Amino acid sequence: MKNSLRIKLSTLMLLEYFIWGAWYVTMGTYLLSSLEVGATQVGAAYANLSIAAILSPFFIGLIADRFFSAKNVLALLHLLGGISLYLISFTADFQSFWWLILLYTLLYMPTISLVNSISFSQLKDPDKEFPLIRVFGTLGWIAAGLLVGFMELETSHLTFQIAATCSILLAVLCLFLPNTKSTGEQKSLSSILGLDALVLFKDRSFVIFFISSIVICIPLAFYYSFANPFLNDIGFENAAGKMTLGQLSEFLFLLLMPFAFRKFGLKKVMIAGMMAWAIRYLLFAFSDDLNDQWMLYTAIILHGICYDFFFVSGQIYIDKKADKSFRNAAQGLITFATYGLGMLIGSYTSGWVTQWFAADIDSSTSYQWQSVWLVPAAIALITGVLFMILFKVKNEKIN
DSSP states (O other), X not given: OOHHHHHHHHHHHHHHHXXXXXXXXXXXXXXXXXXXXXXXXXXXXXXXXXXXXXXXXXXXXXXXXXXXXXXXXXXXXHHHHHHHHHHHTTOOSHHHHHHHHHHHHHHHHHHHHXXXXXXXXXOSSXXXXXXXXXXXXXXXXXXXXXXXXXXXXTTSTHHXXXXXXXXXXXXXXXXXXXXXXXXXXXXXXXXXXXXXXXGGGGSHHHHHHHHHHHHHXXXXXXXXXXXXXXXXXXXXXTHHHHTTHHHHHHHHHHHHHHHHHHHHOHHHHHHHHHHHHHHHHHHHHHHHHHTOHHHHHHHHXXXXXXHIIIIXXXXXXXXXXXXXGGHHHHHHHHHIIIIIIIHHHHHHHHHHHHHHTEEEETTEEEEOHHHHHHHHHHHHHHHHHHHHHHOOOSSOOOO
């Protein structure tokens, strides 16, 4: 690959995830502090990303793949997305904010698949070259968190303006990417929906895995929606910047996964990921009482085990489980179950639970965070125990 092309693709990936990380992590804090909404509204705002994740395959499958060059579609989506983010930064009422966030996420979510598609189309050896490109996405997310944290912008509308500026900049960059022609092929509705993979439900263990994937996303949604507000509420300085330790952990544990598979097998690795969620939330729950910041740092760093050991392992499990003829459909089905259905349920659940443990004290809202975090801890623990008992996998050692 030419160095000029490598730089373009790396910059594309970096900006793609910088834009997301600039506003997403701290949106809950912004809503609670600046718009003065309740936790239920925070959950509803985060749920929009799941709605968009459910609908984006329709856009890619029915429109983007067939009629237009991927880079032109990507440029248009980021241009419109940048305008939407800029309008969001001036929105003072939650109802308008909710609709604009829904509009933006509908514009943004298809870009993830398009960025991957453009990158893969230019790679001669994707297995070796793509990870070196994709890592810049993680670096972009980390850079966004560090910028927002050190500039103390977690309650500021400027996070949306920073993301808007980068989105418009990325739209311009897209015009200089290699041209990828539209396929002109018409995908069947069953293929787009992943219905070809429904044959996997004949396997009892796959059903257990599918249900567990949905349920474990409820604790995941608690973290995305309320970890930053919680850390700021208890006085954890530069919370957004320190939360990027989770992405560093994610990167490191990703490198350790081949060793973990060989040593412990697929099932034990996945169970470790689920139990790590329970441990993380127990650390959150009791950190304030014990006044120990090491518990907060440990909970953040556990993100690598929480995410990689279950969700990435799940993708590998699907790749081994599904026949080649419907492997893409199977991955799409799990994406729908996790980032779509699971996160949608989790976002609303996290909002309802957090609001349930809210109390008005001296004209301000106070949250009983210990009670809040014990709920996802219990969900993760129960799910992990049931998964341990019910899930069976053959040839679980992965080389």
